[in-house]
Amino acid sequence: MKQFRAPVARTVVEPGRYADAEEALRRSAFRLGVALTARPDTNQVSSPVSALYALSMLRAGAGSTTAAEMDLVLGLPVEHHAAMNALLATVQYFDGDPVSVDEEDLPGQPLVHLANAVFVPEGGEIGEAFLATLARYYGAGVHPVDFADPATPGLIDDWVWRETGGRVARAPLAVGADTGLSMLNAVYFAAAWDEPFDASGTGQDPFILVTGTRVLVPTMHGYRWVRxxxxxxxxxxxxxxxxxxxxxxxxxxxxxxxxxxxxxxAGIADGLDAAESIRVDLSLPTWEHSLHLDLIGVLAGLGLAKTVGPGADFDAIHPGLRVSGAAQAATITVAEKGTIAAAVTQLAMMTSAPVPPEVSIAFDRPFGYQIIHEDTGLPLFLGTVADPR
Structure with a gap:
């Protein structure tokens, strides 16, 4: 896959340098998390960090009222690019290759992998300042592709598969000839419990559903010292x-x-952060869930209606671009040995005003058809459609 990077070295910002801005981003992540998990009556899994990462990169290309809306709704501080870099610097100490993880033998040292990519049209003119910001603070790889080429979706899927160790197999959004830019963030996490559960202690225990129905589910048991x-x-x-x-x-x-x-x-976090560890008798079900979220409605409901609408200002990326799609795919497995989770957030952009067609034609009444061999002009098939049912 062809790749180039803006001629800017990635900066590593020391954690704590922008303490207030880092705390603002933590609050932003929880704000997004609330919006992403607004249906407690269903199985949900999402990655607020992945969504915040993608939106923070998008903010690098926002101008005028669009930038102001994103800052207000997401609570983004002035130094948010540097603060995002600093906030994740410690986490990136745990980086590794998701493909190397043996799901039957999870790593005792947690593996946390974060990756960003921007797919741009070959020969297109994407704003240099935008790409420089992504390179400096996010280390985003820039991949020139032909979005009209049928092979391009497979290239993006390959990136998604590789950066999530196959936990997410495909990009959440489709791309095509009208795509002007596709930006992705991937987050992968794999870790063994500090004290694994004994599989022989897992049994079928009752679980009460939202409806009040009691069902039997695999449930782990053990004594643990926990906050x-x-x-x-x-x-x-x-x-x-x-x-x-x-x-x-x-x-x-x-x-x-x-x-x-x-x-x-925030109150729950404060309570548990300050809590003392005690010994508890724990019963915890195992679970494996996946979810695909269309983020356009979520973001509009959060207050970013103009940002994801047709009049947004992303001229710093390319004049006339607008957000045409936003989605997240996430998956998690929690079992006796530990946890594996992965998520991909994707933002797709296209030009605001596609070229209008010269003619509009609807075959909404009886019509005729022919299948013609181009070189000879022979009609291989010929017919009419009076009722297409």
């Missing part, structure tokens, strides 16, 4: 992996859905 906290209408634990990562599990009170707003999530 434990109780709040209004919830209790929760932090179940550790190695390397300073943990799975935060929050159980609402009976009859209360597992849905929290940004402020409530």
């Amino acid at each position: 434990y906290a109780v709040g209004p209408d919830w209790q929760g634990i932090d179940l550790p992996y190695g390397g300073g990562f943990f799975l935060r599990l929050v159980l609402p009170a009976e009859g209360v859905p597992p849905a929290w707003d940004e402020q409530e999530l």
